[in-house]
Amino acid sequence: MPLDIFIQVLLNGVLLGGIYALVAFGLSLVYGVAHILNIAHGTLLAISGVVASLIFLKTGWNPVLIIPMIVIPVFAFGYLFHAGLLRPLARRGKHDETIGTVLITTGALIMMSDLTGFAAGTQQRNIPVRSEMLEMGDIILPMAQIWILAGIVALTLALHFYLKYAWFGKAVRAVTQDAFGAALCGVNGPRARALTFAAGSGLVGVAGVLYAIIYPVDPYMGFSLTVRAFTIIVVGGIGNLAGAMIAGLMLGVAEAFTAFLWSPKWAPAISVILLLIILVVFPRGLASWRKA
Amino acid sequence: MTLLRVDDLEVSHGPLQALWGVSLSISAGEKVGLLGANGAGKSTTLGAIVGHYPAQAGRIAFDGRDETRSDVNSRLSRGMALVPEGRRLFVDMSVRENLEMGAYLAAPRRALAQSLEQVFTLFPILKEKERQAAGTLSGGQQQMVAIGRALMSRPRLLLLDEPFIGVAPLIIRDVMQALAQIAADGITIVLVEQNIHRALEFVERAYVIENGRTVLEGSRGQLLNDASFGAKLLGLD
Numbered sequence: 001m002p003l004d005i006f007i008q009v010l011l012n013g014v015l016l017g018g019i020y021a022l023v024a025f026g027l028s029l030v031y032g033v034a035h036i037l038n039i040a041h042g043t044l045l046a047i048s049g050v051v052a053s054l055i056f057l058k059t060g061w062n063p064v065l066i067i068p069m070i071v072i073p074v075f076a077f078g079y080l081f082h083a084g085l086l087r088p089l090a091r092r093g094k095h096d097e098t099i100g101t102v103l104i105t106t107g108a109l110i111m112m113s114d115l116t117g118f119a120a121g122t123q124q125r126n127i128p129v130r131s132e133m134l135e136m137g138d139i140i141l142p143m144a145q146i147w148i149l150a151g152i153v154a155l156t157l158a159l160h161f162y163l164k165y166a167w168f169g170k171a172v173r174a175v176t177q178d179a180f181g182a183a184l185c186g187v188n189g190p191r192a193r194a195l196t197f198a199a200g201s202g203l204v205g206v207a208g209v210l211y212a213i214i215y216p217v218d219p220y221m222g223f224s225l226t227v228r229a230f231t232i233i234v235v236g237g238i239g240n241l242a243g244a245m246i247a248g249l250m251l252g253v254a255e256a257f258t259a260f261l262w263s264p265k266w267a268p269a270i271s272v273i274l275l276l277i278i279l280v281v282f283p284r285g286l287a288s289w290r291k292a
Numbered sequence: 293m294t295l296l297r298v299d300d301l302e303v304s305h306g307p308l309q310a311l312w313g314v315s316l317s318i319s320a321g322e323k324v325g326l327l328g329a330n331g332a333g334k335s336t337t338l339g340a341i342v343g344h345y346p347a348q349a350g351r352i353a354f355d356g357r358d359e360t361r362s363d364v365n366s367r368l369s370r371g372m373a374l375v376p377e378g379r380r381l382f383v384d385m386s387v388r389e390n391l392e393m394g395a396y397l398a399a400p401r402r403a404l405a406q407s408l409e410q411v412f413t414l415f416p417i418l419k420e421k422e423r424q425a426a427g428t429l430s431g432g433q434q435q436m437v438a439i440g441r442a443l444m445s446r447p448r449l450l451l452l453d454e455p456f457i458g459v460a461p462l463i464i465r466d467v468m469q470a471l472a473q474i475a476a477d478g479i480t481i482v483l484v485e486q487n488i489h490r491a492l493e494f495v496e497r498a499y500v501i502e503n504g505r506t507v508l509e510g511s512r513g514q515l516l517n518d519a520s521f522g523a524k525l526l527g528l529d
Contacts, residue, residue, distance in 0.1 A: 167396065174382045174393050181380030183344065185441065186368050186397040 004138045009260045010253065011145055015214055017252020018152035018245070022207045023225060024232035025159070025244040026200035032176035032239035034193040036086055036101045040109040041229060043222025044201055047116050048074055048208025050217055053125040063127055063209055071205040078201025081108070082194045090190075109222060116219035124216035127209070148210050155206065160241055172196055176239045224268055231275040250274070294356075295320040295480050296341070296449055301350035303333075303340045310336040312504040313350070318482060320448070323475050325491040325498030326484045333504040334484040335377050338451045341482075342374045343367045354449070369397050371448035375455055377484075379438040383427030387418055390426045390437050394444025403446060411440040414470050432463030439470065449480045456490065468494060492516065 001009075027041045048070045055066050085108075089100040131144035163169035174182040175192050183189055211217060232251060236243025251274060255267040296318040303311040311333050318324050326334045339345045341352060343364040352360045359367055373394075382390050391411055395404045412419040415436040421429060426437050435455055442450060452471070456464050471494065475481050485491035491498065492512050500508035500521070508521065515521050 167401075170385070170389060170393060171396065173385060177382040177384055178380045180344075180376065181382060182393070183364055184342070184368075184374050184376060184380065185393045186365050186445070187393075188365065 002138075004140065005260075007139050008141065009256050011141060011149070012214070013253030013256030014249060015145060015148055015152070015210075015252070016256060017249035018149065018156075019207045019211050019248075020225075020228050020232060020252055021244045021248025022152065022155060023204055024229035024236070024248055025241055026203040026207075027226070027229045028233045028236075028238050028240070028244060029172065029176075030197050030200040031233070033172055033196040034082070034086070035098070036082075036105070036197065037098075038197075038200070039102060039105040039226060040112060040222070041105075041200070041204060042225030042227075043109045043112050043219075044074060044078075044204045045208040045211060045225055046217050046219055046222040047112055048205040049127075049212035050116055050120055050125055050219055052209040053127050053212050053217065054120060056127045056129075057125075063129060063213060066127075067206055067209050070209055071202045074205035075198045075202035079194055079198035081201075082197035086197070087190060087194065113219045113222065120219070122219060124218045125212070126214075126216045127212045129213055144213055148213060151206075151210060155203075156241065156245060159203075163241070168192075168195070173239065228268075228271045231271040234275060235278050293320050294318070295322075295354065296482075297351075297353045298337075298341065299351040299353075301337070301340060301352065302348045303336055303345045304348055305336070305345070309348075310504055311340065314501065314504070314506050315350075316499055316506065318449075318480060320480055321475075321478060322497065323481045323483070323495045325495035326482060326501060327486075327488055327491055327498050328501035330486065332501045334501055335453050336504075337501065338374055338376075338453050338482070338484060341367075341451060342372050344374075365397065368445055368447075369399060371446075372451065373442035373445045373447035373449070374451045375435075375438045375442045375453060377453040377457075379434050381426040381434055381437055381441070384425055386423050387426055387429070387437055388422040391418070391422075391440050391444050394441035395446075397445065400445045404444075407444045407446060411443055414443075414473060415440055430460070430463075431458035432460055432467065435459050435463075435467060436470070439467070439474075443474070443479075447479060449482070450474060451482045451484075453484045454486065455483070456485070456487070464490070 023042065023045055027038060030036055030038055052063065052066050052070050055061070055069060056063065085104050086101055089097045092100065129144050131142040134141045134143050134146060163173060171182065171187045171192055174185065175187055175189060179189060208217070228251060232244055232247040236247035251271055254270045254274065258270050259267040294317055296316065298314055298316040301311055301314040302309065314333065314337050326337060328334050336345060340347055343359070343362060347360050350360070351358065354367065354370055354372060359370070382393065391408060392404065395401050395407055400407065417433060418436055418440060421433065426434060429437065439452070439455065455467060459467060471481060483491060483495055492515065495512065497511050498509070498515055499506050508518070510518060
């Protein structure tokens with residue numbers, strides 16, 4: 001493979017993997033703090049992407065302006081969804097709560113996909129930004145992709161520093177590691193769970209806009225993203241940002257090369273195969289390396 | 293002056309009633325033990341005092357104000373802190389972060405630097421290990437983190453649930469001395485402990501809980517001389 005094509009495919013994979021990692025990290029934060037396996041997580045990305053593409057089509061605005069228009073409502077939606085539908089389940093027993101959250105988020109997936117399909121159509125859409133080309137010798141890369149890469153890096157760093165140094169970030173980690181211990185310190189558990197659910201949703205909103213700039217989105221594509229996010233969490237560890245990034249990049253790059261060398265149809269299978277291999281070789285996930 | 297008063301407290305875990313009538317009266321500055329066999333209801337009593345388990349009947353008053361219906365945070369900010377059974381540390385977070393979490397509420401947060409200084413004076417080893425993940429510490433050091441974390445909220449009443457489990461015998465003496473120092477600083481201490489002799493080494497007075505009820509109360513001397521005390525503790529009568 002010529003170097004310029006190799007670099008282009010690699011960059012595609014890195015972008016895809018970075019977006020997967022953001023999606024997965026949101027899911028794993030929510031799981032770690034609230035013990036909710038949000039089946040509709042990827043669907044929120046799909047719908048954010050569809051809505052962002054419609055806004056772009058109507059206005060032609062820079063996607064950077066569209067991001068807050070998506071993130072703020074998605075954050076609010078996440079908060080209300082948790083407060084209205086998921087939090088009440090905590091009053092029931094543990095099993096009822098687990099099954100209840102899976103049922104409710106699965107129902108949300110179906111309703112959100114169908115409503116969006118009904119309102120906006122089921123066809124694939126994207127955000128066709130016109131982009132300058134960055135030329136470095138033989139290698140030509142669209143500037144839009146460089147900006148997306150910068151956005152992913154900035155978001156990851158912001159998340160890292162927030163969780164490491166902000167009081168609420170520390171509280172989120174504390175609740176993940178020992179909810180009772182955190183409650184004894186004065187962390188308001190229900191509020192932390194609702195805000196984390198909202199933040200995980202907001203994160204997926206940003207990812208949706210970035211995704212739609214490079215790949216087409218449609219209202220029904222969400223579940224396969226959720227499956228990829230599960231793979232990344234199993235590999236990278238719950239609540240582990242670095243683990244999610246490494247696993248996400250591995251998956252994204254593997255998919256990009258599979259799609260290029262073989263067929264895009266096979267790309268989604270990679271996550272399942274990767275998951276199986278890793279579960280056989282490292283039954284406790286890659287994070288167990290660190291502990292060993 | 294009575295700091296903590298518990299009257300006929302009843303608590304259930306789901307369908308199982310754990311406490312059937314616990315009554316305590318603890319004065320400011322006291323060192324009091326809660327003794328009893330495994331499963332007698334000692335941990336549940338502490339959990340109910342800090343508001344983790346709701347009271348079904350009875351009354352809890354702290355420093356003259358009724359707290360029976362208030363939540364964990366309001367009791368914490370009024371000056372109660374619990375060092376729970378099993379320590380419940382944030383094992384992947386550093387020692388320093390664990391301590392900082394103890395000062396999470398607004399008022400203790402303002403005194404963070406001073407409180408950290410005090411905890412590090414009490415447990416100098418924690419200063420040396422402040423950047424280490426709490427889960428990598430020895431049992432005794434983890435217990436020091438748990439006690440330190442509770443102190444970070446600047447409590448007036450410190451409740452300790454079996455703080456010597458998993459602590460090496462030599463270190464137990466250090467922890468005991470630290471508790472004596474905490475008490476000397478004017479913090480009231482309630483200690484739940486299964487080892488009667490160890491408990492009576494430290495406390496001045498103790499209650500015996502049996503099957504979810506307080507059945508006996510007395511000073512160290514009274515309890516050591518009471519013939520029924522051993523039997524009550526072991527649940528033999």
